Amino acid sequence: MAKTNLSVAAADPPAAARTPDAHENDTGRQFVIFHSAGEMFAVPLAEVKEIIRVPDVVRMPLSPPALLGLANLRGTVLPVLDLRRLFNLPEVEVDDASRVVVLDQGQPVGLMVDRMANVVTVDADRVEPVDRVKATIDTDLLTGMIKDADGKTIVMIIDVARTIGRNFEVAAATAAGARPDAVPLATGADVVAPSEVADEEQLVSFMVDGQEYAFPIGDVQEIVQLPEAITPVPNAPGHVLGVTTLRSRILPLVSLRALFGMHDQALSDANKVVVVSVADGERNRVSVGVVMDMVKAVLRVNRALVEPVPSTLGQSGGHGDIRAICRLEDGRRLVSVLAAEGMFDLDVLRAVRGDDDAAAHTTQEDRVMAGEIADDAQFVVFRLMDEEYGVPVEAVREIVRVPDQLTRVPRSPAFVEGVINLRGTVLPVIDQRRRFGLDEVERSDRQRIMVFTIDGRDTGFIVDSVSEVRRIATAAISPAPELSGERGRVVQGVANLHDQRRMILLLDMACLVEPEEDEALSHFEERLAA
Secondary structure, eight states, X not given: OOOOBOOSOTTSGGGGGSOOOHHHHHHOEEEEEEEETTEEEEEEGGGEEEEEXXXXXXXXXXXXXXXXEEEEETTEEEEEEEHXXXXXXXXXXXXXXXXXXXXXXXXXXXXXXXXXXXXXXXXXXXXXXXXXXXXXXXXXXXEEEEEOTTSOOEEEEEOHHHHHHHHBOOOXXXXXXOOOSSOOOXXXXXXXXXXXXXXEEEEEEEEETTEEXXXXXXXXXXXXXXXXXXXXXXXXXXXXXXXXXXXXXXXEEXXXXXXXXOOOOOOOTTOEEEEEEEEETTTEEEEEEEEESEEEEEEEEXXXXXXXXXXXXXXXXXXXXXXXXXXXXXXXXEEEEEOSTTTSOHHHHHHHHTOSOGGGGXXXXXXXXXXXXXXXXXXXXEEETTEEEEEEGGGEEEEXXXXXXXXXOTTOOTTEEEEEEETTEEEEXXXXXXXXXXXXXXXXXXXXXXXXEETTEEEEEEESEXXXXXXXXXXXXXXXXXXXXXXXXXXXXXXXXGGGTEEEEEEOGGGXXXXXXXXXXXXXXXXXXX
8 A cells, every 4th residue: 555644633733743842741641542453552642753554564584473564664664563463462454444653763663553543632640550450461561541531441551662672672773863874784705715715606697599608796787677668779780679777877788699699589578687797998887788588597616617718619609708618517517608898899888878978977886886886785686475585696606496306304304395416415405485484385487496605504495486686775775673582683684675666675694594403404414424
């Protein structure tokens, strides 16, 4: 639903936008009254920022039951709690009367209620301590009771700080109003030993006309869906499909099929666009969208398996654009590693973009790629159910298809779905849906195994699909709500892509496997190796 502000005090509208002054505090306190499960509750008006309709939410894995999820409140991440779940009341479906009361707790927190009542000013003698009134709910979360003049109607005053605190760990800095601008992100150094990185090369591979190609991960800015609208450019070479707009910048689109002289094929939803960065002078870079048939995998391969192009291939037929051949699976799988530099005519790209002076049109993202500024990070985005998750690209060793059958190993840990043979190495595989307590589904062709290196150990996680590799500005990343308990820390940040109406939950790789699970995995792998 669209978020809509709601006046909570028809009789006294200005009160909803201000804090009562000292005189009002002497004569009475103002409260916002609402209904849930047949009971009436109240919160101090001074703690209410606004009241909105129930928004769409992104559900967080392993979160407290009371947390409905995260919503986008005008560019701010808003955790939304269900009042019924907080007080163990019977649940009902959300309807048009339901509302979210946005409370100020150093950062905004939403409280979903059944319906609003009014705003009242209550004299001090009408507020009684909790211990004087018997209630069927947890009175530890209340500060008092408001008794009506008839002596029958009772409104329970919620202790907002304690109620929220039971579900969230509010850091001291947040309580003091000092909120960090961005969450610290895991880097390759957190998940892969530096000595291993020096001997490996990371590639993004894709298919074109039945052949597998790859770009080094450093050349890839992101991978996106083929846009619906492509604007043709008059007099452009045949391999230039046209231009599109990607986050307020003009992006030339090039067909790798046409560039390499392969037979033409109609574009479809299966096509992907790999956005690569090409040097244009010493400091400037140009972004180019290269259209592929499909993206295959993210690979981390030993440099010993990457060989220069045989001289017998020469420079014809597009082979001059291939800088190396990667031999995998004992030579049965060959991946041609492309050289982004030199593949494209920069004069043509400038003309396509309409740049008379490339330096004058350098974008913020181009400057990031040139190393002048560093205000973004690169993530692999995957899906589980209806939600999107992101992991640092450095944490992904590779992405492979799920085999028809996983090998079950007797006496394996309960959380291990099975094992696969990954180029001679036995790899334990965990079902990420089961890990996050989500509904299980049948195996499909879209599912993938994402291989992560965590504490020096490779582990596979089955996800519903891998959608893209993309750069996300740190300004768009907010810290995730600090949920109570260790399990809630698996989400370390939220990428709030406001213009696209998307939220991507960024995972903390160190928390994907619990300490006791990590120990069980260690013993399991020792038994397999014996």
